[in-house]
Amino acid sequence: MxxxxxxxxxxxxxxxxxxxxxxxxxxxxxxxxxxxxxxxxDGRRDDEPLDVSFDDCIDRSRRREQAxxxxxxxxxxxxxxxxxxxxxxxxxxxxxxxxxIWDCDKHYHVYERHRPA
Numbered sequence: 001m002x003x004x005x006x007x008x009x010x011x012x013x014x015x016x017x018x019x020x021x022x023x024x025x026x027x028x029x030x031x032x033x034x035x036x037x038x039x040x041x042d043g044r045r046d047d048e049p050l051d052v053s054f055d056d057c058i059d060r061s062r063r064r065e066q067a068x069x070x071x072x073x074x075x076x077x078x079x080x081x082x083x084x085x086x087x088x089x090x091x092x093x094x095x096x097x098x099x100x101i102w103d104c105d106k107h108y109h110v111y112e113r114h115r116p117a
Contacts, residue, residue: 001111003048004048006095006098006111007037009111010050010095010101014030016105017029017031017104018102018103018104018110019101019102019104020098020100021099021100022063022093022097023097023099024063024097025062026052026059026061026063026091027057027058027059028052028056028057030101032056033050033051034052035049036051037049049092049094050092050094050097050098051091051092051093052090052091052093054089054091055089063075063078063088067088068087068088072086075088077092077093078091079092098111098113099112
């Protein structure tokens, strides 16, 4: 499945009981993901970002912990509060960052990224 096809699939299924697992191990329900794509001048999507709030992570967010440990400048894609002390609050993922999609109703993976052997 191409990245565009996967993003389109998620857009169609955004109200389903799916769990998205990203490469960093963080998991989010698809209903908690903000699909905030941009339309270019040619009428096509320029990108396919997936924005999530760390507070919506199913377990403790590994990416949030990494951001706290490494700091703002070493954690691309992480959004921070403007208050002091600044804290990480959200992450922008790409479709390329999706490791798997689990269908909670049917109890199987509807998508798993295959890694080369």
